[in-house]
Amino acid sequence: MRSEKEIRETLRSWVLSKAKNLHGSVPGNSAPDHGAPDDGAPDHGAPDDGAPDDGALTDSTPLFEERRLRSLHLPELLLLLERLRGEPIDVDDLRPGDFRDIDTLVSRFCGVGVTA
Amino acid sequence: MSQARLKDAIASLTDTAARLSHLSQRSYQNPYTVLDWPTAVEPEQEWFSSPELLSLYGTPLWQGLDERTRRRLAFHEAANFYSLNIHGEKSLMQGLAARLYRRDLAEVADYLHHFLDEENKHSIFFGGFCTRYARVYRTRQIAGTQTRPRDVEDFLFFAKTMIFEEIADRYNWIQGRDIRLHQVARFINNNHHFEESRHLIFGRQLVAALWSACAPDWDGAQLADVRGELEQFFVASWREYYNPDVYADVGLDDPWGVAELAWAEPSQREHRRKVSSKCGHFLITTGILTKEPTDAF
Numbered sequence: 001m002r003s004e005k006e007i008r009e010t011l012r013s014w015v016l017s018k019a020k021n022l023h024g025s026v027p028g029n030s031a032p033d034h035g036a037p038d039d040g041a042p043d044h045g046a047p048d049d050g051a052p053d054d055g056a057l058t059d060s061t062p063l064f065e066e067r068r069l070r071s072l073h074l075p076e077l078l079l080l081l082e083r084l085r086g087e088p089i090d091v092d093d094l095r096p097g098d099f100r101d102i103d104t105l106v107s108r109f110c111g112v113g114v115t116a
Numbered sequence: 117m118s119q120a121r122l123k124d125a126i127a128s129l130t131d132t133a134a135r136l137s138h139l140s141q142r143s144y145q146n147p148y149t150v151l152d153w154p155t156a157v158e159p160e161q162e163w164f165s166s167p168e169l170l171s172l173y174g175t176p177l178w179q180g181l182d183e184r185t186r187r188r189l190a191f192h193e194a195a196n197f198y199s200l201n202i203h204g205e206k207s208l209m210q211g212l213a214a215r216l217y218r219r220d221l222a223e224v225a226d227y228l229h230h231f232l233d234e235e236n237k238h239s240i241f242f243g244g245f246c247t248r249y250a251r252v253y254r255t256r257q258i259a260g261t262q263t264r265p266r267d268v269e270d271f272l273f274f275a276k277t278m279i280f281e282e283i284a285d286r287y288n289w290i291q292g293r294d295i296r297l298h299q300v301a302r303f304i305n306n307n308h309h310f311e312e313s314r315h316l317i318f319g320r321q322l323v324a325a326l327w328s329a330c331a332p333d334w335d336g337a338q339l340a341d342v343r344g345e346l347e348q349f350f351v352a353s354w355r356e357y358y359n360p361d362v363y364a365d366v367g368l369d370d371p372w373g374v375a376e377l378a379w380a381e382p383s384q385r386e387h388r389r390k391v392s393s394k395c396g397h398f399l400i401t402t403g404i405l406t407k408e409p410t411d412a413f
Binding site (some may be wrong): 070071072073074075076078079082084086087090091094096 | 173205229254255256258259260262344345348351352353355360361372373375376
């Protein structure tokens, strides 16, 4: 069973790999600094390729509402969540807002609270 | 958007649509009588998918599977392939029905009727197999709530349809001719390929026409959004071929881990690139995409 810390780090790393204009938390950010993922994922510092910078990812950053991710990312996200919790997710039972941010994902699908 | 350009684009399709409508009428079929369904099948004795197309083929996991398990995987992956077609065709039918007799598409309405009718019949075959012998696997694709301008929605709808059908058609083409397969599996694949060949002709012409009519009016952000959406559609479509629910039914441990391993395996990445190449080439040569959708490979 994965710890909540591991789950959050894995989710952050996945979001940063898909939402190209977001970057990892930076010092001084008012949101909690959850630290960098330690799973060998690439460095997700601020974009330096001229792409618009949507700011730092926090666990309360809206993921779909502000179009950082597309609905077409949901199949991959569902696979990841199922893998993290070790059981299928009933897609017929999903509600609007279930994928709002990382805090929501953790509490809705991984059976743990919203605080790291 | 220039209405005149769109009108010309649709008008350019009328001859093709009329010819395809004629062919559809000529090959009109009754899905309830054209195929004799056996009472039962033997998943561990017969092949229901070509082994070379299976999601674990060429991976270290494949080497560890005995012959019976490989055939069982082929059976469940056949049901998964039919299921993903059912889900894809459900969305397609919704989109086609919404566009039937719309004023600016009226010139191709006759063919949209055939398109809709044929997609429904395909789903009857796919559903017939899954409900008789296996199950309909769920999809993890969920309809988005984002709305875009109508010309963008139209273009994305037909472009995604084309991508989905071109990938599936490659599987149909190979499996319809594979004499190792059970006759029901060969029939379903061959029949689908035969019918889809008309849809593919229509799809390519329509996508190219819509692109020529609409894209000149889109700004850089809109073009980036359209391209990003199509690139991610390749990923979402291909992901469905690596279904943990299938691996669980076959009895493999850690089905989500198996899906990730198979997805990342170089031989499978090359397989996806190869199967997608004709469609990708079309999208790049028309200027719709500027690069290969590498996230899918």
